[in-house]
Amino acid sequence: MTTAPQETVRRLRAGVIGLGWAGQQHVAAYAADPTVDLVALSAMEDHLLARFGDAHDVPGRFQDWQQMLAEAELDVVSIATPTFLHATMAAAALEAGLHVITEKPMAQNAEAASGMVEAARSAGRVLDVSFNHRQRGDVTALKDVVDSGVLGTLYYAKTGWIRRQGIPGLGTWFTKAESSGGGAMMDIGIHMLDMTLHLMGEPAVTAASASTHAEFGPLGRGGSGFGVSQVEEGTPFEVEDLATAFLRLDGGGTMLLESSWAQWIPEDLCYVTLYGADGGATIEWGGSPGNHKITVWTEVAGIPAELQPVVGEDGRHAAAVANFLQKVRSGDWAAHDGSLALRRAEVIDACYASARAGAEVRVGG
Template sequence: MSATTPLRAGVIGLGWAGQQHMQGYLEAANAELVAICGQEGDVAARLAGQFGVEQTYREVSDLLRDAQLDVVSIATPTSLHAPMAIAALDAGVHVLSEKPIAENAATAAMMVAAARRNDRVLEVSYNHRRRGVVTALKQAIDDGMLGKIYYAKAGWVRRQGIPGLGTWFTRKDSAGGGPFMDIGVHMVDMALHLLGEPGVSAVSANTYAEFGPRGLGGSTGYRGTSAGTTDYEVEDLATAFCRLDDGGTLVVEASWAQWVPHDLCFVDLYGSEAGAHLQWGSPTSGDGGELVIMTDVQGRPAEIRPQIPANGGHSACVAEFCDLVLSGDRQGVDGSLSLTRAGLIDAAYASAAQQREVLTTQPEIG
């Protein structure tokens, strides 16, 4: 690999997320999308034409053996992330995985170990962290505008949005969990990123499944299944109270189906000098979102609305990943940050199951 030769890139997974990664490699100045992999041959052929890819594969082993890849994105069901990532890392290929990193922290730790023993980059695509409102708020925090942040709330709630009732999304062995694992991980990542990556010492959580087991709450256009479906094994609402090592508190809420006025993503931060509220997805904020910082100016209540840069999305994740690979710097890019997210999620599910507060732990990395 060199700065003048494009990275040979592949994508495993042909769904929406995989296609976002394909587009990201097309837009990256230092990468070339050379291969895609998936079980749906007709879909692979169509996407190969759409993205100008010459090589298509059904099996990951064939892709890793024959495509001569430098980097690969993995956009498959959660339970497949680890075996595919470990195989790629052991083959000397740098990996960008879709979120969450894995179905639990123990499995994620095996991915981190593979990245370390092969001196390869392992990153996870948290595309919502690249939103303009998040970038602007992070800059305000780094500039000291909020002072010491002691309390934070973050959530992604849906009125009706269970993704694929009866598919891998709603089976615990393939998904690892419900909305807390699927979309809550975005808000966990975003909040900890904004807070400066404090450690999480303990979690007290609860989960509910009031819609999915009755065949309700499916994404728009879904007509429902018979009541009492056996294909729904996860929650449709989760809430978690997280104690931070710096004395602060983080509360996270995630739902696929809930009696709320509308879908909404939000982060609220409360600091010693100012507070902040960002949101997107509501009828008023739109997809671009809005950010308000609440403070005082000369003793009078004031609101500051920073200028919002453009959203980054998956293309920004892919570009940053390629830059990391070419930089040669392997410090902190082995998936260990995402392992901390997995540990928090494990603790939340354990707390909900045991109905008590649970201390967070990190598995040993071999």
């Protein structure tokens, strides 16, 4: 008796542009995948090229990312550079025939993000964005609960990420309006927006009413060593350090979204609370590592019940990269053109427009 030969998965040649913290996670994900050859890295910093090139035996090391795209013969590339560079780099990589995953946020505004989607469609290649927090074990567990129908129809959500002290680099690209596109809402609020819409089954956001504040950054308070690069000359803080938004959802649902880089609270706090017709649920984490809580409230046979779903391991960046590679290997590239991430960018744009106008703004209007 003979068995059919197993189909061989074609190895993909991968490269990474940008070797800050996020780029290092992509490097580790590719290096750990037995079906991928990590063949090229690009960064301005010689010491990072040497460190990660030597650690993973990467043959191609380039300070010029365009040279890497031209010479490394890649199939896929990760872009983990400052936000304002994403659109230009992604378009060039897509036009070169590569599949692309960028770090979040997708781009500094929806206009730039739209250009990336157009480039993906024109090239017929995958464009993905790494929303790594939706790969958390508690988020995955809660998604299973929602999909099971236990909560019934979801009609309201509250979500937020508030840091005690976490402005990522006063005076760097993070806090410059043109290079970052925004402050706390753009940087960490978009994680909570993505996570919550994902949990709710992707309802369209139709309108936003938002407000922004900058009370810490302009005074030099709330700074964090995380994400710091060389401090640039000029205005050190041009964005918000706190933003709140009330979002209207297609079908009549609503969401409250808040994000802050620095605030007078005891410890960092992240949360998502879902309200359904048949039950409610929350995930919350902050403070000490591993301090994660997930709880579901419903009723069983007419008796109020509190459920504790089983939570698996966090996937984070490794899972985001694995999902990207799965999309590439699926061959259904047209279905993965970055449109979902573009919708996130349109919501963030509407929030900032609402804050400037002091009035509700239609999303995409």
